[in-house]
Amino acid sequence: MALLEIRNLHVNVEGTEILKGVDLTIDTGKVHAIMGPNGGGKSTLAKALVGDEAYEITEGEVLYDGKDLLEMDPEERAREGVFLGFQYPVEIPGVSNTYFLKAAVNAMRKHRGEGEIDAMEFLELVRERAKRVKLDESLLQRPVNEGFSGGEKKRNEIFHMSVLEPKLGILDETDSGLDIDALRIVSEGVNAMRDGERSFMVITHYQRLLEHIVPDVVHVLVNGRIVKTGGKELAQELEDKGYEGFDEAAA
């Protein structure tokens, strides 16, 4: 069953066409990797999927769980289970990480017609998930991402994801800036959520992340188009040969 179906997606940023017709289908429970050179449009795809207004959809459609995703506001998409781990998470001074997450959790519960989460229950949930991704407990009370190191920010994104438990997790270069230990921890966090029900779109520049999060499908996105799709072995091929040949193919 397809969870996400992207058909002929064209996206403009500040008047320039960045995505030039992307087709991509992710089935329930599957992990897809999107690879490609810098500037190819990977983050553009991710931002368009969560509804960033800077990214103008000029053509195409996206079905999520059978519904028109592009019709929904960003918060609706999130409440329906779409999550993006940002490549560059922003800081929100003065708002504690826990307070922020509680607001998010309660917004989602409200959407499902449930009452606010019990304070103790929430605390336990947060502690347990923080432990899972080895997020230092002191980061729970600190303002969201403020003064976090690059690695801490990425880990915090995975932490948010594991608390919010989305149906579709989009991770935009969550591996960049992580050392090998952190990479393993983050990957374990993701793998722990792979339950055959949840789908992932893992965006990465490097093959090494895919040694830990083994994808079902690999796509190569170059110059706004998916130029090749294959199995997990495609990642290794890209690592060995680079993207040069694909650039030409896309041109």
Added chain:
Amino acid sequence: MSASTETIERFTQKGYEAGFVTDVEEDRVPPGLNEDVIRQISAKKNEPEWMLEWRLKAYRNWLTMREPDWQYVHYDPIDFQAISYYAAPKRDEDRPESLDDIDPEIKATYDKLGIPLHEQEQLAGVSNVAVDAVFDSVSVATSYKEKLAEQGIIFCSMSEAVQNHPELVHKYLGTVIPYNDNYFAGLNSAVFTDGSFVYIPKGVRCPMELSTYFRINAANTGQFERTLIIAEDSSYVSYLEGCTAPMRDENQLHAAVVELVALDDAEIKYSTVQNWYPGDKEGKGGVYNFVTKRGLCAGDNSKISWTQVETGSAITWKYPSVVMRGDNSVGEFYSVAVTRLRQQADTGTKMTHIGKNTKSTIVSKGISAQEGEQVYRGLVRITPTAENARNYSQCDSMLMGSECGAHTFPYLDVNNSTAQLEHEATTSKIGEDQILYCTSRGISPEDAVSLIVNGFCKEVFRELPMEFAVEAQKLLEVTLEDSVG
């Protein structure tokens, strides 16, 4: 226009909730200003001769002063002859004696504003707050008076203080802000009608928050209240001030003076939540809030803190200041100022270090939205006698939208080389990326803006007394948005 810009727009266009007018019979002096008017005010208040003389001296000096024009605010010249300098809700003869005598209309007004006038309400709702309420020119009720008196604390209207404690008023009035201090303080000295008076005796820790609510109701009136707080050796008091006004097309002048005196080891905490009518979208109407506030740390180890949340007024122009004369004394200023619509604010503080080891902290948070214009203007002055003075200043501005403005003018005047000063300043735009970060986690855009703004102001809100912090946060929310449940 993008959706989150729309959210910010909606968030900043909230109507003014305190904008109703109350129908009460008024006793007012006809518009105009001259020595006769001042004599009339003084006579209505049955003042002693020295008080009238002081007023007249202030008036004569004021006539020689020029209205200042250095501030970064713009307004049409004020016609001082068009203002009525005295408006009282009832005739003098039936001025309320106790809480039970208050005109039900006025009582209802304060109820509408959520100000707990009756003591029962206070016990049920905002506990531990004694309230003085100033309606137009006169103080209408001071609650908890007896309970405070048991400890020798005086909390009453300025008019009563002039009658019942003339020696204290005479000794301290004008000692921190003299009658010739500046143009608007000079005017206030001549025509002030009421305000609050607080006296905390030696060694007494005031057991409750003292609070005054000011409301301008009558049309074409100015409000010129004068507040004086004296904290004797080793005493402590926390004082709260709140203000609202009805919506009116014409501008109303509010030129208040607040003087604080802290003696040895005393501490005064003064908090303000200012929500005067800001005028409409076109900049019509609204209160001119031209206020002089200054505290004197007269004694060693004394401390004065100003905390303000300024969301109202067409024009706010004030610099709550501290003069640290005692050794080891401390001055603090924590401020959140919001300008939206066509509001203008030129606000900040002045920290004057005179004693040794004096220490001051300035935390200013400015939020500008729509066509709001805002200036932080601060002066840190270290005089030659101030050995080892320290100052920390932090001025952060947040812009919502692209038509508003924020400017920072931090002045330093350092005359002692042992001084240590630290200054930090940031300007940020409430980012679409911050809002997206929140919405993409399921949080509504309205809640996102409120979350971001409250986070920005946190360092100031935590300085407010508990009950007030909640109120201030709510006020900020209703000021800046209209759909948070």
